[in-house]
Structures are given as structure tokens and as C-alpha cells.
Amino acid sequence: MQKLSRYITLLALALFSFSAKAQQMPEVEMADSLRENGKIFVVIIIMSLIFIGVAAYLFNLDRKISKMEKGQ
Amino acid sequence: MQGVFQIIKLNFRLEWSARQSYFSLLIYILSTVYISNLVFEQTIGLESWNAFFWVIFLFAAVQAAYRSFYFEADRRFLLYFGLVAPESLILGKILYNFLYLGVLGLFTVLIFGGLMGFPMANPEAFLLILFLSALGFSAILTLVSGIAAKAGANPALPAILSIPLLYPQIITLSKLSLRSLSGFSWEVNAPLLIVLSLLALVSLLLSYLLFPYLWRD
Amino acid sequence: MKGIWWKLLGPLLILYSISMGLYGPVPRLPILNETIRVLYYHVPMWFSMIAMMLASLIFSIQALGEKEGADLKAFEFARTGFLLASLGLITGMVWARFTWGAFWVNDPKLNGTAVTMLIYLAYFVLRSSVEEAQKRARLAGVYNIFAFVMMIVFIGILPRMTDSLHPGNGGNPGFNQYDLDSNMRPIFYAAVLGWILIGLWISQLRIRYKKLRDAKTI
Numbered sequence: 001m002q003k004l005s006r007y008i009t010l011l012a013l014a015l016f017s018f019s020a021k022a023q024q025m026p027e028v029e030m031a032d033s034l035r036e037n038g039k040i041f042v043v044i045i046i047m048s049l050i051f052i053g054v055a056a057y058l059f060n061l062d063r064k065i066s067k068m069e070k071g072q
Numbered sequence: 073m074q075g076v077f078q079i080i081k082l083n084f085r086l087e088w089s090a091r092q093s094y095f096s097l098l099i100y101i102l103s104t105v106y107i108s109n110l111v112f113e114q115t116i117g118l119e120s121w122n123a124f125f126w127v128i129f130l131f132a133a134v135q136a137a138y139r140s141f142y143f144e145a146d147r148r149f150l151l152y153f154g155l156v157a158p159e160s161l162i163l164g165k166i167l168y169n170f171l172y173l174g175v176l177g178l179f180t181v182l183i184f185g186g187l188m189g190f191p192m193a194n195p196e197a198f199l200l201i202l203f204l205s206a207l208g209f210s211a212i213l214t215l216v217s218g219i220a221a222k223a224g225a226n227p228a229l230p231a232i233l234s235i236p237l238l239y240p241q242i243i244t245l246s247k248l249s250l251r252s253l254s255g256f257s258w259e260v261n262a263p264l265l266i267v268l269s270l271l272a273l274v275s276l277l278l279s280y281l282l283f284p285y286l287w288r289d
Numbered sequence: 290m291k292g293i294w295w296k297l298l299g300p301l302l303i304l305y306s307i308s309m310g311l312y313g314p315v316p317r318l319p320i321l322n323e324t325i326r327v328l329y330y331h332v333p334m335w336f337s338m339i340a341m342m343l344a345s346l347i348f349s350i351q352a353l354g355e356k357e358g359a360d361l362k363a364f365e366f367a368r369t370g371f372l373l374a375s376l377g378l379i380t381g382m383v384w385a386r387f388t389w390g391a392f393w394v395n396d397p398k399l400n401g402t403a404v405t406m407l408i409y410l411a412y413f414v415l416r417s418s419v420e421e422a423q424k425r426a427r428l429a430g431v432y433n434i435f436a437f438v439m440m441i442v443f444i445g446i447l448p449r450m451t452d453s454l455h456p457g458n459g460g461n462p463g464f465n466q467y468d469l470d471s472n473m474r475p476i477f478y479a480a481v482l483g484w485i486l487i488g489l490w491i492s493q494l495r496i497r498y499k500k501l502r503d504a505k506t507i
Contacts (some may be wrong), residue, residue, distance in 0.1 A: 028322060031323050035312070040312055041312075043311060044312060051303060051304060052304070055299075058487075058490060065497045065498055068501055069501065072501070
């Protein structure tokens, strides 16, 4: 019985949050124009480049250590 | 089991022959309680009572347990080695520390309460929490003081090692004990009490399982 | 873990999470707004930290079984985990400043992290205060196992007993919708897996370096 009532509350909560979400949709402010005019790609490219740099550094380190290990 | 009691008896005898360690702890509690009394000129609120009490008890407990291995870093370890199995050694030490911390906790309650008042709404619950905390503290502190004694002479080590491990218990029990000061419902607090006992049990089990590795030389 | 495939896979997964995490659609939620994307970058730090600590635990158990070199591995994994935890803490603090209004709030999850970091700091102190290698392996192993259990209790069990400010706990708008959001899930999992692989890689590099250095000094 308790389980059943829990399911019912869950269902009610889910329905409630769904309707609440549907109402909020237009109000919540998001960076839509950043995505529309494509400037977001600039950010993506810059962040990716930085990360690629870090990864390349790690690769380089890995190669150097491998070389040293072979030398032993 | 025989070994466990032997250890407790031996510990008590040795500790009693160096009685000043008991008295120095008592003086430590007295002076820290008196400091909190000086700091609070007016009556103290429940939350501050709770916080001060547990901090004082925690540091007294760390010191008390540290003494349990302090004197025997190397020499007496060897003496015990022929005498008992490591499992009974750790159980004996934990039980001894449990009794010790229990008495210490009662003393702290008496001294602290004498100076700052007894605001407990539910004394039985408070004593139960004190008892559970003594059990959990002794399990962790005994193992950690063993580690610290083996690691050598860094006087800050026991506190550094043990206090972070005690946080889960301290958070749970301070919440519980605050409720026991302001009004305690056994039904509402049953889950937290179970968590506290489980924490003590897990610490006990871990100490019991891990000590033999510490022991091996 | 032999071979190079996982060293490539890790960065690729993270690149995917960077680009799709910024570009992909997210639920529109009040207060969180665009900061919901922090999920892709901040939360994987915690997941990968726990993975590193788990690896450290496994090697510590091996170290208690007197396995050669396991203590070093346990230490290096704990170090990487600590690095990831610090990054997670710093990024979390920045986010908290703009979402909750303060860098530090007394939240069970934040406390859990702070405690975890203190526990592992104690572990590092313990390791550095013992000279003899075998003894150090045993003492540090015992402490690390204890530390891991207490960390799991603190970050896994205690927060469930109390309310948390974190999104998804106790009436806070937020991430519990992300569980339902099928757009966010693959990116998030990719980021977690990617950062775990990067953490493994960094630890492995450090272990190899230490082994080389030790071999040289002998």
C-alpha cells in the first residue's frame, strides 16, 4: 500500500514538474544568440585547442619516458 | 579471549604505574573547560555547549589514545609478540581505550556540566551517544595511534591522521547530541543512531582486520 | 592497460564533451541557466577522483600482500585523485559563487570533499614521515584502506541522511532533471570516462618516471 502511494506521488511530481517546465520554457534566459550567430564555435575551438595542447604535452612526455625505458 | 583480558589488565597495570598520565589528562580537561568558561562570560547557548563539549572531548580522546601505544613504540611490541595474537592485542587495546574514553567522557560531562550547566533535555540519549562515540573513537584512535607509534616521532601525526577519519562520526554525533540537548525523539533519530553504531562497528572491524598487517615486522 | 588506444580515446572523449557540451541542447532551468553545462566539466572531476582513489585502494590492498611496487602505485593514484579533487573543488567554488552566492557553503557534499582532501593529505604526510620502504608500504596501506572507507561513508552515505544544497537534493532546481535528459547523458558519460582515462594516464606516467628515477639512484 505504501509502495502504491509512493508511485502515485512520484507520478504526480513528474506531471507537476513537466507542466512547470513547460510554463518556464520561454522565461528562462539562455545564451541563444551566441548559438544562433555561430560565435559559440569560436569558444569551442579555443577550448579544444588548449586541451589538444595539454594532450600533446602528455603524449610527448609519454614518448620520452618510453625512450628512457628502452634505454635501460 | 583470555589474551584480550590479559592485555586489558596489563595495560591498566602499566598505565597505573605511570599514574601521572591519567592526572595530566584530567588537568587537560579541567583547563580547557575552564578556558571555555572564561571565554563565555554569560550563559552559553545549546549549540555552543554542544560544539565546545565535543571539541574538548575529541582532543582529550586523541591524547588518551595516543598514550596507549606511545610508550611501547618498539620495545614492548616485541614483548607482546610472544604473548598474544595480534587480533587479541588490538581487541584488548580497543576495549581498554573504550573503557578509558568512556570514563574520560563521563568526567568531561561532569566537569564541563559543573561549570557550564547541564542543559540535557534527554540525559539517557546523551549518555548513549557518548557511549557510542567512545566505542567508535576508541576503534579508530587505537589503530591510528598504532600507526603513529610505528611511523616514529612526529608529535603532530596522531592528530593529523585520526581527526579526518573521525569526521563522519563527529558530524553525526554532534547533530544527534544537539537534539538530545534540545529535545529528543527516539523514533525520529533512530536512523542517525543506527548510522552512528554502524560507523563504530565498521571502524572496529577495519581496525581488527588491518592491525595484523601493521603488526608484522 | 597496454597499448596506445586508451591514451587516444581519453582526449577524444574529452574533446567530444567540450564541443558538444558547449553546443548541444540543455534543459532550460531557472537559476542554473547556462551554468548547467558545468555538469560536463565539474562533475567528471569527482567521478574520476573516486576512480583514482579506488585504484589507489586496490594497490594498497596489494601492498599489504607485500607486492613489489604496489605502494608506489597507490601513492601516485592518490596524488592524481587529489589533483582532480582540487580542480573539482576550485571549479565548484566558482560555480557556487554565482549560483548560491558564496564560495563556500556548509553543504554535505562540499564538506565531504574537504574531508576527503584532508584525509588524503594525512595519508601523504604519513607516507613522507616513514623512511624505510617496507614499513612505509604497510603503514600507508593500512591507512589508505581506512581512508577510502571513511571517504565513501562521508561522500556516499552521510549526504543522503541530510539535505544538500546541491542540485537534485532537497527541493533545489537542477540536475535531477538531467537524469531524464537524454541529450545530456551521453556527453556527461563521455566526459567522465575521458577524465578517468586521462587520470590513469597521468598516474601511469608518474609511476614510470618514479621507477626510472629509483632505478637510477640504485
